[in-house]
Amino acid sequence: MKFLNEDQIQALSRDSNKGSTWSPQTVKQALQIKFSCGTSGYETLRKLGYPLPANRILARRLQGLKFLPGILTDVVDLLKTKAEGMQDIEKDCVLLLNEMEICQGYELDRAEDVALGEQHCLKIQKNRLAMPSCSWWGALTSVGSK
Structure with missing residues (x-):
């Protein structure tokens, strides 16, 4: 080994x-x-x-x-490693989103020289939880659960 x-x-x-x-x-x-x-x-x-x-x-x-849009699998892996040593009470977390808008289309990230793909239109209003945050919540809670 x-x-x-x-x-x-x-x-x-x-x-x-x-x-x-x-x-x-x-x-x-x-x-x-x-x-x-x-x-x-x-x-x-x-x-x-x-x-x-x-x-x-x-x-x-x-x-x-560098953080590009999408699921940051390396970060999720680090969170999983961290969560494995935590007690259940320490695994509670909150994902807080403020006002943002994601629109369908393509964008060029000039700093990274990367074309960012098509996104489906979605508006997230202040104090409202939308489906993408629910999927993140699921990803984060599954990271911490055994």
Whole structure:
């Protein structure tokens, strides 16, 4: 059973992890560990010598994430990992939407150079819950349930 990535094995042979280049897989695993056991648990593992990126590295990598419209499966996976270590009372959540309008058509996201697909018209009014939010609620509650 292999639980360390190549960059982590290389980090074990160095005196310090400063200047290390961490692979996306290692960063993803480190974030899963941090979300599962919290910052203090993560720092304890680092102090014990586990080859993990520093908190600042994780924060920098998260800052670079691009979010396009649609279901963010990577985020849902992280939420699932976080929810697995929570008690039922801690899994309660609310999805709050303020006024927004989604219209049918195509748009070009110039920053990402991506054409965004056709959307069906839907208006969500303040203080009203619409079907898309219900489906998100279902996705979030199924993430937290066992």
